[in-house]
Amino acid sequence: MDRLVQTGERGDGAPARQIAPDFTPDFTHVDTWVFDLDNTLYPASSNLFAQIDARMTAYLSSMFGVSADEARKLQKDYYRDHGTTLNGLINVHGHDPEPYLAYVHDIDLSVLPHDPALDAGLSRLPGRKLIYTNGSTEHAARVLAHLGIDRHFDEVFDIRASGFTPKPNLASYKRLMAQHGVVPGRAVLFEDIVRNLAPARALGMTTVWVRNDSQWSKQGPTYPAHDLSVVDHVADALSPFLLSLKTSLDV
Numbered sequence: 388m389d390r391l392v393q394t395g396e397r398g399d400g401a402p403a404r405q406i407a408p409d410f411t412p413d414f415t416h417v418d419t420w421v422f423d424l425d426n427t428l429y430p431a432s433s434n435l436f437a438q439i440d441a442r443m444t445a446y447l448s449s450m451f452g453v454s455a456d457e458a459r460k461l462q463k464d465y466y467r468d469h470g471t472t473l474n475g476l477i478n479v480h481g482h483d484p485e486p487y488l489a490y491v492h493d494i495d496l497s498v499l500p501h502d503p504a505l506d507a508g509l510s511r512l513p514g515r516k517l518i519y520t521n522g523s524t525e526h527a528a529r530v531l532a533h534l535g536i537d538r539h540f541d542e543v544f545d546i547r548a549s550g551f552t553p554k555p556n557l558a559s560y561k562r563l564m565a566q567h568g569v570v571p572g573r574a575v576l577f578e579d580i581v582r583n584l585a586p587a588r589a590l591g592m593t594t595v596w597v598r599n600d601s602q603w604s605k606q607g608p609t610y611p612a613h614d615l616s617v618v619d620h621v622a623d624a625l626s627p628f629l630l631s632l633k634t635s636l637d638v
């Protein structure tokens with residue numbers, strides 16, 4: 388429940404930003420709450436996404452008949468150059484996305500406990516709640532049900548709905564907004580990956596970085612790790628943040 392504040396310039400020219408306490412972040416302008424799924428609605432420490440990550444590697448290894456190390460390198464190259472591993476497969480090889488989506492999301496959800504605090508946090512948010520994920524709707528539905536929070540969400544905007552144009556491609560955000568009538572000035576995006584917040588911020592949405600220690604959260608390969616200028620708020624844990632913020636119902 389912190390807010391980033393500008394504190395001056397660093398010696399290297401990059402803006403220096405520090406975290407100042409912000410015990411009641413103001414979200415009174417928000418009526419549309421957009422949430423990323425993986426590593427945002429559940430903690431990265433659950434290692435659930437690590438399962439997906441490992442299955443992406445296994446899929447590539449099998450598909451190309453290469454070692455795990457070679458598959459891993461390919462996976463990271465696709466992520467860097469195409470936004471997601473899947474988009475590398477589609478763009479470079481014309482690959483059918485459906486077998487890939489089914490395979491990588493076939494994971495053990497038992498590591499995710501029900502999350503009553505998150506349920507309570509979501510309950511106090513007035514307006515619509517949407518999921519915005521580079522994964523599949525089926526994966527989102529399973530995770531939301533497992534967490535016990537599926538009742539809160541009106542829609543899932545998945546990688547198919549985006550026309551297989553993933554975050555952080557600006558066209559994906561525009562498509563989300565058009566399909567669901569999202570008014571950016573009244574909407575917020577919660578995300579664990581900073582670079583995925585940039586287009587939302589550019590379009591006028593409020594942004595919340597749900598921070599964790601995983602490497603991919605701090606930086607995309609094409610996004611400088613220190614550039615937090617696109618982050619309006621930082622949440623070290625989502626549930627306490629949702630329980631602390633001020634909504635239109637609090638005024």
Ligand SMILES: [Mg+2]
Binds near residue numbers: 424426578580
């Ligand atoms: Mg995520």
